[in-house]
Amino acid sequence: MSQDDDHLIDYRDEEEGEGQEWLTTFADLSMLLLVFFVLLYSMSTLDTEKFSQTFSSVTQALQGRMREISTSRISQEEAGVLLDQALMRRQIIESQRKVFAEVKTLQTKKGVEGVISANFEDGVITIRVPGDVMFDSGKVQLTPQGASMVATLKDFFIKHKDQNIKIIGYTDNIRPSSGSRFKDNWEISALRAVNVLRELLKMGLESTRLTATGLAYLNPIYPNTSDEYRAKNRRVEFVLEKRVSGN
Template identity: 25%
Template sequence: MGYGSNKKKRGEELSAAGWESIYCSLVLILVAFFALLVSYSTIDGGKVTNFKRGYEGSSNNYSRGLSANRIVENPIYTGGTAIQPSISGISENEKASIASIMQSLKEYYKQMGLGEYVNIEWTHEGFKINFETNILFAPGLSTVNRESYPYLDQIITIALKNPFFIRIEGHTDDVPINNPEFPSNWELSTARSVNVLRYFLKNKIPAERLAAIGFSQYHPVKSNDTPEGRQANRRVEIYFQLQKKQGLNLYQGIN
């Protein structure tokens, strides 16, 4: 009896010691795990915040880009006052020369009675001229009106003297078009911008300095719910982008 009792007692002691060892190991593992979590949150908290901000910004930009009825706002104009944007790589003197070009074009189109239909604005690339399409084209057609040649000739004079890259964008309203020549507004807007480009090519503007693109109805500047809004959305925008990398630095006006 004494031997058996002692054997049983030693077994219980060994069993208790084993559980204590396992328990201590488990506690150490849990402590290490929670320490790792605290360390991770301290180090990468900023990264998580930055990721969240970046994701939210990307989501907002993506949703804005998908909106077919999004109104394109000009960030360079506030309350009708022209603000010169920050354009890297050019001096203040060159910016002043570009401003002079813009002013001379504004005065010309105003003298021609087009002040209401032609807008000239700064962009972050340089500047742009916005023609309502009734100035350049007959309704539903893409051939440039002969009567509008002098208006484009002013641009040609500027382009031949200055190192601008010229991008021509065609835009329409949301009224559907469907005929053998233009199955949709995509074809109409693109054909109009390309025909302006062809006129520039014909008048010796180098092809490598030209590009044309059509946006159909998907970049309105005003609501298409009114006749005035649709008229404003039917437009051709001609962008003048600076080309400093070519080493040209003279910006000359019309005269």
């Protein structure tokens, strides 16, 4: 074989090698699309049968490229982990949606109706109670009405043992008066949250499920531009998140 023939063969090998480079990009793109659709599914209420058909179609389309995909930067094993996580996330959201439906029922209970509010977002349930219901102005000890409200929520919390409960105290943006024994709103909001936590502990809730945080005037629901809006911003929130196995 001549030297010219050797150069020709080398050139063809290089040409073939260069022609295969697009497969890596294609494999990455295909896997990302697959994971993207799975994530969309985890956050939606799509028909299960339709999703199964779509998933099967994508899988069949990729069957001829599995060798390239397995060597891409996103491996099949990593994609499988993402798939499991997405499906688990969807299960948690659906489970929390059912708990939230019970919260809406709780809101119609005598003594609670029109007082507490609640919202549901991305699997997290937030129950809000006006601070003026729970505490006297400038005080951190629960009022009798506040203790009664905590007792009502306690029954709901005990029923749903799979929920971690984050208690968050909020104030408005008005600083404590000069004669107050509290330095600032951070101290007031934190002590209020802690006292609610202590009340729940006395009522039998497990300490491992509870945390208490004071965020003062942060995250206002309304701008602090009127007495009405400031009253709405003074609140205690109970943020419920589903406990996963092992926690």
